[in-house]
Amino acid sequence: MAITRIQKLQGYRIFRDFKWDGLPDFGRYNLIYGWNGAGKTSLSSLFRYMQRKVLPDTGAVEMVIDGNVVTGTDFASVAIPAVRVFNRDFVDRSVFETPGHELPPVFYLGEDSTEKQQQIVALRAQQDELTNKLAAVAKEKVVATMELNTFCTNQARSIRNLLLGDPRYINYEAPKFKDLMNRIASTRMPPAELDGAIRARLEHALAGRPLPKIAVSSFADVDLASLTGTIADELRTTVVASTIQELVDAPEVANWIERGLRLHSAGETHCHFCKQELEPARLAALEAHFNDRFKAQQDRLRKLSSDIESLRKTSRERGLPERAALYPHLHADYDAAVEKLNQHSMLVDMYLDGLSRAVDAKKGEPFAELDLSQFLSGFETAAVTGFWKFVELILNGIKAVGANSGVVAMQAIAGLVNTHNEYTDNFEKSAAAARAQLELDEGVKVLSEWSARQQQVKDLAAAHEAMQEGLRPIGEQIAVLQRAIRQHLRPAEELTREMAAYLGRDELRFEPKDNGYTIMRGKQPAMHLSDGERTAIAFMYFLKTLGDTGFNLKDGIVVIDDPVSSLDANSLYCAFGYMKERTKDAKQLFVLTHNFGFFRQVKNWFNFAGNIRNNPYDPARSKVSHFYMLAMKVDGGQRNAYLRILDPLLHEYESEYHYLFKCVKEGAAMDAPKSLAEAYGLPNIARRLLESFLSFRVPGKAGNLAQQMDALSGDAAAKARIVRFLHTHSHMEQVSEPEHDLSVLSEAPAVLADLLALIEANDKGHYDAMMKLA
Secondary structure (H helix, E strand, C coil), X not given: CCEEEEEEEEEECCEEEEECCCCCCCCCEEEEECCCCCCHHHHHHHHHHHHHCCCCCCCEEEEEECCEEEEHHHCCCXXXXXXXXXXXXXXXXXXXXXXXXXXXXXXXXXXXXXXXXXXXXXXXXXXXXXXXXXXXXXXXXXXXXXXXXXXXXXXXXXXHHHCCCCHHHXXXXXXXXXXXXXXXXXXXXXXXXXXHHHHHHHHHHHHCCCCCCCCCCCCCCCCHHHXXXXXXXHHHCCCCCCCCHHHHHCHHHHHHHHHHHHHCCCCCCECCCCCCECXXXXXHHHHHXXXXXXXXXXXXXXXXXXXXXXXXXXXXXXXXXCHHHCCHHHHHXXXXXXHHHHHHHHHHHHHHXXXXXXXXXXXXXXXXXXXXXHHCCCCCCCCCCCHHHHHHHHHCXXXXXCCCCHHHHHHXXXXXXXXXXXHHHCHHHHHHHHHXXXXXXXXXXXXXXXHHHHHHHHHHHHHHHHHHHHHHXXXXXXXXXXXXXXXXXXXXXXXXXXXXXXXXXXXXXXXXXXXXXXXXXXXXXXXXXXXXXXXXXXXXXXXXXXXXXXCCHHHCEEEEECCCCCCCHXXXXXXXXXXXXXXXXXXXXXXXXXXXXXXXHXXXXXXXXXXXXXXXXXXXXCCCEEEEEEEEEEECCEEEEEEEECCHHHHHCCCCHHHHHHHHHHHHHCCCCCCHHHHCCHHHHHHHHHHHHHHHHCXXXXXXXXXXXXXXXXXXXXXXXXXXXXXXXXXXXXXXXXXXXXXXXXXXXXXXHHHHHHHHHXXXXXXXXXXXXX
């Protein structure tokens, strides 16, 4: 399969509206000449899209391949010939220098190897970035772990100091504290911190020593209910006797006389008070008043008064243990129980006082019925509450010991004594339990901070592990790519020989390094390759790839765009010979160039291959070799590149000079240009013609146009006008955008006529000969 023609390029880069009109179909050998900026790169890129089988990036493309129209959208789907393209993009893709500061630099050759090495560089950048992050995370992890360990060590020391006295805590260090925290954290519901009072009690328990055991107090049974019933009954009992009314009406006097009567019962005849003689009748009347029943009641009342005081004594003899005899942590409960017991005792005393008054009252009023309740009133005050409740309980038959809160208080005290004794019996066990509780509480207090520090270490460890896992596949990818590069690595000696054959000198030498090469210039590493050297290395490598198993040269299409740059005449000739040898068997060959020396070499080869030899090129008759040139026109203010048949002067003569002279001659003869399309390329053509003329006419001042012009004969004003025109509107070898002012370019024919006159004035014979040819 071969490419017949480029049918249409619509909006494709600089080819804004190109059609294949009147041009010969492509042959086996095709040479396209064009200055920089004329569209060579756009054409070679079009062939590159064919090679990659992808849609061109812009515009509409139609090509004819073996008589069939193929559009750009068909590149990926229809059968098209195998294409290999060399252009500037290939140089950039195929010669890769390791970035950074590696000295000497390592170069990688070949599009595939370069692409893989670029992937390696990108992967190593990721690897370095991830490694730096890994190092930073590792550092953070170390710091966080050290801070956690320091925290655990400090907390362990605090617990050790708190729980002194137990051998188990003598060597209490960070590992034991960590075990404690892990146990706490693993519980479904971690315990709350201890109440301050509970914690103080536990700390006091640790600070003390075992105290002696205390006898459990026994409390006497104070039966107020029975006594109350007896007194109440006695108060209601009256004595039947021969009463003396005056004594009944005066109980206190009656009591006084009754006591006096007992003092005079032993046969006394005179009163001890007044010393008067006692009248027997009076004594008989008094004896009748104070009869046996009266005496019996008085005896009972005196006994009741004694019972009251006996009960009072019994209730006060409580046998409470000394407060200091109890363990400190029991003191608060002991004080509360004693307070309740004191309140109870006060109520008992008040009640007994009421009973005592009742009995005393009955003694003075034995002949009257008395109500006990009247003697129990008047005790309820703001300072003494609950008395009537207490009285109610007594009256309902409750014993004094059980009345109100007395029994509860005494039972509480008894319980505290039992607790005290048990604590003494189990002092070491209790201390161990207290230590365990305090140890746990110490952990609970710092659980939040420990959890945060622990989680930070876990998070950093997880991040560190994830980054390590992320590094592993990167390293594996790099290893795979390196193996693939080594498989395609060509021997350095072979490259050195071929580079010498390509350039015609052995200045550059390849030495293997890593997966690439170090390029030596003589005995020193080539630190900086010129663009020409890069292009030469890439082109040499490109030509070698034409022999790869993946490409059949005899069935393939080869496209070469400007393979020489900054090469001297000898190197250019060697490079051409190298290229010719390795591309001559291609099914179809396209060569694009702006270098006239290289153009001339290829032109002569194609003339011979097409059997044109020294004959003029006839597009209609030539079947094998065809010659084209890229030209430019302006449509709507925009450049539009197009292909045309090579100008005969460029084909027939060995110098570009003839073609330039012809263009200047035609430009000088034209009328004032009506559009930019007619004139915008003339300044560049004129400059190249003048520089070529000056190079052999004034060779000693090459590169300085003003000095060279001064060395020529001719009108000074005309020379100044030529220089101004060229400096203003020419752009060396570039065919630039048509930004010139048409009013200024309208002087182009006149200036070109001045240029021809200048050449005539300085070399009349040369001028005449060129005019005949043009």
